[in-house]
Amino acid sequence: MATWNGRSRRKATGGRYTQSRKKRRFEVGREKQFTFLGKPRLKVYRTKGANAKSRVLATDVANVTDRKTGVTKTSKIITVKQNPANPNYTQRNIMNKGAVIQTELGLAVITSRPGQHGMVNATLVEQK
Numbered sequence: 001m002a003t004w005n006g007r008s009r010r011k012a013t014g015g016r017y018t019q020s021r022k023k024r025r026f027e028v029g030r031e032k033q034f035t036f037l038g039k040p041r042l043k044v045y046r047t048k049g050a051n052a053k054s055r056v057l058a059t060d061v062a063n064v065t066d067r068k069t070g071v072t073k074t075s076k077i078i079t080v081k082q083n084p085a086n087p088n089y090t091q092r093n094i095m096n097k098g099a100v101i102q103t104e105l106g107l108a109v110i111t112s113r114p115g116q117h118g119m120v121n122a123t124l125v126e127q128k
Contacts, residue, residue, distance in 0.1 A: 003028070035057065039058060
C-alpha cells in the first residue's frame with residue numbers, strides 16, 4: 001500500500017472534513033529505505049518536473065569536514081556509534097541525519113540526509 005501525504009480526513013477535534021476532491025498522484029509518498037553501512041549502492045528516483053533525486057541505500061565513505069581547519073576529506077566509515085533517531089538503528093548500522101559515526105578521521109556527526117541528498121556529509125566531533 002502506498003503512503004499518502006495529502007490532507008487528513010479528520011480534524012484535530014475528531015470531526016470529519018467533507019471530501020472536495022479525490023486523491024492526487026503528486027500526494028503519493030514513498031516507503032522508507034534506510035542507508036546501511038556496506039558496499040556503495042545508489043537508487044535514482046524521478047521526481048516532479050522530470051528531475052532526479054538520488055538515495056543512498058548503502059555506503060562505506062563519508063565527506064568529513066573539520067570545523068577548525070575548514071578542510072573536507074573523504075573518509076572510510078568504520079561503524080555507527082550512536083543514532084538518536086532510534087537506538088535499534090545503531091545495532092543495524094543505519095545512518096541518517098544526526099547519527100554519530102566512527103570514521104578513520106575520528107567521530108563525526110552526519111549533517112546531510114542520505115535518503116534525500118545522495119551522499120553522506122559529516123562534521124568531526126571535538127574530543128573532550
